[in-house]
Amino acid sequence: MPDLAGILPELAAEMAAIKDRGTVAGYIPQLGKVDPDQFGIAVMMNDGRVFTAGDAGKPFSIQSISKVFSLTLALGHVGDALWRRVGREPSGNPFNSIVQLERENGIPRNPFINAGAIVVADILLQGHQPKEAIGEALRFVQYLADDETITIDRAVAASERATGFRNFALANYMRAFDNLRHPPELTLGVYFHLCAIEMSCVQLARAGRYLAHGGRHPDTPHSVVSAERARRINALMLTCGHYDGSGDFAFKVGIPGKSGVGGGILGIVPGVASLAVWSPGLNANGNSKLGSQALEILARRMNWSIFAPRG
Ligand code: GLU
Numbered sequence: 500m501p502d503l504a505g506i507l508p509e510l511a512a513e514m515a516a517i518k519d520r521g522t523v524a525g526y527i528p529q530l531g532k533v534d535p536d537q538f539g540i541a542v543m544m545n546d547g548r549v550f551t552a553g554d555a556g557k558p559f560s561i562q563s564i565s566k567v568f569s570l571t572l573a574l575g576h577v578g579d580a581l582w583r584r585v586g587r588e589p590s591g592n593p594f595n596s597i598v599q600l601e602r603e604n605g606i607p608r609n610p611f612i613n614a615g616a617i618v619v620a621d622i623l624l625q626g627h628q629p630k631e632a633i634g635e636a637l638r639f640v641q642y643l644a645d646d647e648t649i650t651i652d653r654a655v656a657a658s659e660r661a662t663g664f665r666n667f668a669l670a671n672y673m674r675a676f677d678n679l680r681h682p683p684e685l686t687l688g689v690y691f692h693l694c695a696i697e698m699s700c701v702q703l704a705r706a707g708r709y710l711a712h713g714g715r716h717p718d719t720p721h722s723v724v725s726a727e728r729a730r731r732i733n734a735l736m737l738t739c740g741h742y743d744g745s746g747d748f749a750f751k752v753g754i755p756g757k758s759g760v761g762g763g764i765l766g767i768v769p770g771v772a773s774l775a776v777w778s779p780g781l782n783a784n785g786n787s788k789l790g791s792q793a794l795e796i797l798a799r800r801m802n803w804s805i806f807a808p809r810g
Contacts, residue, residue: 501800507540507552510796514538514553514778514789521780521788524760529658530560533762535780538789540797541700542774545711551701558697559777560655562759565693566616567740568640568706571724571732573622581622584678585615589738589745593785595665597672605676609739611757614669620690621679629685633692640696644706645718649698656695663691700763703775707765710736710755711773733767737805744784744791751795753804758786766794768803 515538525531539554573581590608592599600607600614607614623632633651641649659666670683679686698706709715714722714729724732736755741748748756755767762779764787774797778789798804 503542503544503548503550503801506797506800507542507550510793511538511540511553513796514793517789517792519788520778521782523762523779524562524781524785527655527658527662527760529652529655530562530761530779533559533779535778538776538778538793539700540774540776540793541704542772543704543708543711544772545708545717545770547717549701554777555700557777558699558702559763559779560652560694560759560761561696561698561703561763562694562761563611563613563616564703564757564759564761564763564765565636565640565696566611566619567710567732567736567757567765568643569616569619569623569636569693570610570735571728572636572639573619574724574728576625577622581610581619584618584622585610587735587739591743593743595669597665597669600669600672600676605673605678607673609735611735611739612742613666614673617666617670617686617690618673618678620693621681621686624681624686624689629688629692632689636689636693637696640698640706643709643716643723644698644702646702646705649696649702651692652695652697655697656691659691659694660687663687666690694759698763700775700777703763703765704773707767707773707775710767711769711771713770730769733769736765736767741786741791742784744782744786747784748786748791752791752798753806754794754798755805756794758790760785762787762790764790764794768801769805771803
């Protein structure tokens with residue numbers, strides 16, 4: 500295997516030299532304050548080895564990456580009944596688009612665009628107060644990462660609520676189609692808080708390990724999800740994890756991945772590794788610019804594309 504311990508610091512140095520770092524997400528004012536000159540990467544190999552470089556230990560707002568964990572949890576609550584309320588097709592539209600919802604009767608294309616994740620948050624709220632639903636999701640992420648220090652940045656959640664007019668529009672619209680069962684402000688309260696979870700690359704890569712291990716939690720004798728469900732979540736990450744840049748990410752990187760507007764990307768190499776990369780500047784599709792570039796280089800050097808011949 501190529502030497503990851505050497506490759507990652509080289510990659511971080513290469514990224515540090517790049518001047519055009521994309522644009523930090525300014526539409527959430529609290530995120531707009533983040534310094535774009537940061538880059539971190541962490542790789543958790545399935546055999547337990549850990550490799551890191553750059554700002555791998557620095558917490559950032561995971562934003563839409565939380566959609567992977569909330570989907571996993573919601574599937575645990577309601578099973579495949581979830582798919583009656585959310586589709587499984589790439590949207591080909593921006594992450595916060597509303598146009599498709601009208602044509603498709605309030606059923607979001609997939610759980611990784613905002614509308615889909617808002618329905619997932621509504622499912623997590625079933626039978627709970629918002630506080631309990633948020634607490635359950637946070638504890639789930641802490642369990643996956645085996646790290647109780649992971650928290651929610653309340654200032655980011657408040658900043659999202661104050662400026663989340665599009666998300667309110669999406670939620671109200673879906674409520675009109677009866678695809679939201681709770682008052683939009685309560686469902687969105689859950690959604691915003693999950694987006695505002697703060698994690699470092701190391702914590703995120705640890706939390707993603709179950710998807711690289713066929714659904715198993717590698718620190719426990721337990722399964723988080725069945726092998727089939729892990730495979731399906733990976734398939735959704737590959738086809739829908741980067742908004743309308745998902746095809747390009749599959750083309751260039753070739754692994755299941757989920758990005759967030761905080762500049763993070765969680766990547767899964769099934770059977771091999773879980774990894775996370777972070778750089779706050781975004782490209783035109785709202786995906787981390789340097790993060791995507793770094794993963795493209797890394798996947799090529801390691802021959803990690805799931806489309807590459809094995810063995
Ligand atoms: N909280 C962000 C929003 O709802 C998430 C967007 C993202 O990371 O894609 O706009």
